[in-house]
Amino acid sequence: MKVVNEANLNFLSRSSNESYARIATAGFFTQLDPTVDEISDIKTAVSEAVTNCIVHAYRDTLGKIYLTVRILEDRTAYIKIRDRGCGIPDVKQAMEPMFTTAAQEERAGLGFAVMQAFMDKVTVRSNPGKGTTVTMVKKLQSRGEHD
Ligand SMILES: Nc1ncnc2c1ncn2[C@@H]1O[C@H](COP(=O)(O)OP(=O)(O)OP(=O)(O)O)[C@@H](O)[C@H]1O
Numbered sequence: 035m036k037v038v039n040e041a042n043l044n045f046l047s048r049s050s051n052e053s054y055a056r057i058a059t060a061g062f063f064t065q066l067d068p069t070v071d072e073i074s075d076i077k078t079a080v081s082e083a084v085t086n087c088i089v090h091a092y093r094d095t096l097g098k099i100y101l102t103v104r105i106l107e108d109r110t111a112y113i114k115i116r117d118r119g120c121g122i123p124d125v126k127q128a129m130e131p132m133f134t135t136a137a138q139e140e141r142a143g144l145g146f147a148v149m150q151a152f153m154d155k156v157t158v159r160s161n162p163g164k165g166t167t168v169t170m171v172k173k174l175q176s177r178g179e180h181d
């Protein structure tokens with residue numbers, strides 16, 4: 035699909051940068067005049083993906099997180115979140131609701147399920163030892179002619 039606009043951001047896997055990534059993403063998509071619900075869905079999905087990089091990919095270390103946001107044709111929002119962390123040995127299993135490698139009382143294992151619920155499509159590619167890339171797409175409602 036044709037890229038209409040794009041921005042890239044990279045930041046350290048400090049937990050304070052989760053809100054930065056979420057707000058920067060929301061700011062970028064403001065140009066599409068999204069609904070309050072759409073922007074909230076996008077922020078939640080980004081928050082889950084970035085939190086995974088912080089708590090899983092770079093568990094006991096600090097590393098870089100790479101965020102790409104794009105507007106594709108037909109009001110399609112595209113988000114890519116990449117890390118160079120530990121990777122996921124079994125992506126299919128990791129994406130199952132309630133699957134977590136964290137202590138049960140610590141994490142619900144619902145991050146990927148939330149991303150899938152709020153976005154149209156979520157794709158995860160991972161290389162153990164090399165890192166993980168999460169790509170998410172959501173087509174925004176058409177806003178009609180209001181002027
Ligand atoms: N970027 C990543 N790098 C390495 N492992 C990851 C990454 N993202 C997810 N995982 C693995 O996939 C599992 C499932 O992720 P998911 O976000 O669904 O649940 P969670 O993070 O364990 O819990 P929750 O998101 O509900 O707090 C994680 O427990 C972790 O093992």
Ligand SMILES: [Mg+2]
Nearest residue numbers: 082086145146
């Ligand atoms: Mg998670």
